[in-house]
Amino acid sequence: MKVKAKVKNDKVKVKLLVKHPMDTGLQKDKNGGDLIPAKYIQELTCVYNNKTVFLGAFGRAVSKDPYLAFSFSGGKKGDTLSLKWIDNMGDTEEVEAVIK
Amino acid sequence: MTKVTNLRLVFLLVLPFMLSACSDTDDVSKAVSSTMEQEQSNSKPVNQEIIQTTSKDVHLQDLIHHVAQAKRHAEMHGFVWSTTNALVDKGYAEAEKGNEKIAKSAFQEAKLQFELSMEQAKYAAQHWQLLVPEEY
């Protein structure tokens, strides 16, 4: 997961890109023709100062390598954001990003 | 047969594919067709070998030989179509299975395509400047 968080006009603008296949379970693999099992992120959270500032629930229609952009008030330059996603297979990734 | 008719043949063969494949937009096919016509009216008939359509009772082995020869020539010109080698493979596969009729028709189509691509190569070598924008 790559995160860019920047303060602008008293708001923190967060943009992120997750490396994730977001397989729908409807696509066949390239060789055999077997269905690729569904594997997609179900939830992504962003926590700042012990407060959830963003919570996204995803379905299978979210694009491969999901991209998100949102902003929230009150964040300070130099502080840290914690971001985490969990997918339907229970895999997760957690990163910390410094607000610039 | 003159050069012009040969080209018309190439174009007629090509037209359905253009309409069915990449370019089903009228704009492009019309543009291609008008460019071709323009080029044709500008081009002068040149002595060319005539495409020989293979007679029906040709022997399969002879046909295979012709195809191999056409393939060598076409590859030399560098204008081979992406569709042709699959036809050659199909010809061999069907011949192996004893389906002579299907094999022959695949080989004949392949041979025709190799020959058309050579025509295309010769045409391009002589007329490619026609697509260059004119100097202003």
Place this chain on the structure above:
Amino acid sequence: MKRKIYLTLAMACNMTVAAPIFANPVTDNETVRTFFADVFPELALDSYVDGVYAIDENAREQWLQIEEFPPYEDAIDEGKILFDTPFLNGKSYASCFDNEGISIKQNYPYFDQEKNKVVTLELAINECRTDNGEQPLNYGKGPMAYISSYMASTSSGELINVKVPDNAAALAAYEDGKEFFYSRRGQLNMACATCHMANAGKRLRADTLSPALGHATHFPAYRFKWDDVGTIQRRYAGCNAQIRSKPFKLQSEQYRNLEYFHTYMSNGLPINGPGSRK
């Protein structure tokens, strides 16, 4: 009138060999620019670096949103790591290139008078490898495209500066690329120029055809269709396949000469590769 002259010239020459003595790359570029200025009178020259996104507003908006977090960043990072990793003999890519390989993409391809051939950046990368006892990389995608993407990124903003020296062999290579560009081929009987000159800006199914001018600035490119970055010659092979012409091998003489002509066309435009495409 012009056409008739060309025709006579062409007919006077051997059928398969073009006439290098008539090549004038400088005039060619003026002609191409005037041609596009007529087609897209509103478009500034530098805008051509955005390719189709310079001329299709609807597509441009989507592209700008994609570029907010570009999908090729990983390729650049990966390329830098590969570029900085020394070979087994202790040397590295930097030892093979001017300015240690940084900010040099704008000078490629160039005509190597000793080797008597066009050298593209990817060819030079592999020659660097083999000169140092390493196996060559596959052209087109993977590590080669990553390294090339990284090197392109270090040239960001530099103006393309491809030179065609006043030398018969170099002019012949340029002319050969030009002939390829303007020659109809494949079952669909289309030339590069059919789509990217004559029909640039028009729609082909859901796609707007990009102008040839500016193509070279943004490669390697990340294509969603490829799901990764790929080199310009990979795109040539794809284009050739799409007009049902059997593609040439990547880094074949044909494609190198084509890249030489095609990149020269964009001389003076800033490098902005890698770019992202649909």
Place this chain on the structure above:
Amino acid sequence: MLENRRKLLKGIVEVTAVLGAALMMPKLAFAKWSKAFDAETTNDAMTGMFNNTDTIASDKVYLKVPEIAENGAVVPVNVKTDIENVKSISIVGFKNPQPLACSFTIPEGTDSDVSIRIRLFETMDVQAIVETHDGKLYSVQKEVKVTIGGCGG
């Protein structure tokens, strides 16, 4: 369902408060909740998500989508609203196999302005739904044309 979801969200916030960023998902509740995302009709998805299917067309919800998608697999979508008291923003693609694409909880202090990239399986209407804390659903929808590229890009 709505209650479950409320509990779930509340649960998450509480867990977050206690454990910082270490979010443990209460799996069972989540499985129920995700029924909204497995639903194959918009109605079922709305019921699963909001326990409500009545949306109010609103010109205060701004949905930015391309008229013609460059690539159906990557369609940039931006949703904004001037409506106050926003609880969540959801995006629906009516003709997708599972219409509900995503749903964002908007805590206080977070802007009602979110961008994401979604897949559209064919040409269809895309709907943005803004849910307020008083349980109302405001929506706007726009058509996005999706064509299978020929030579493209």
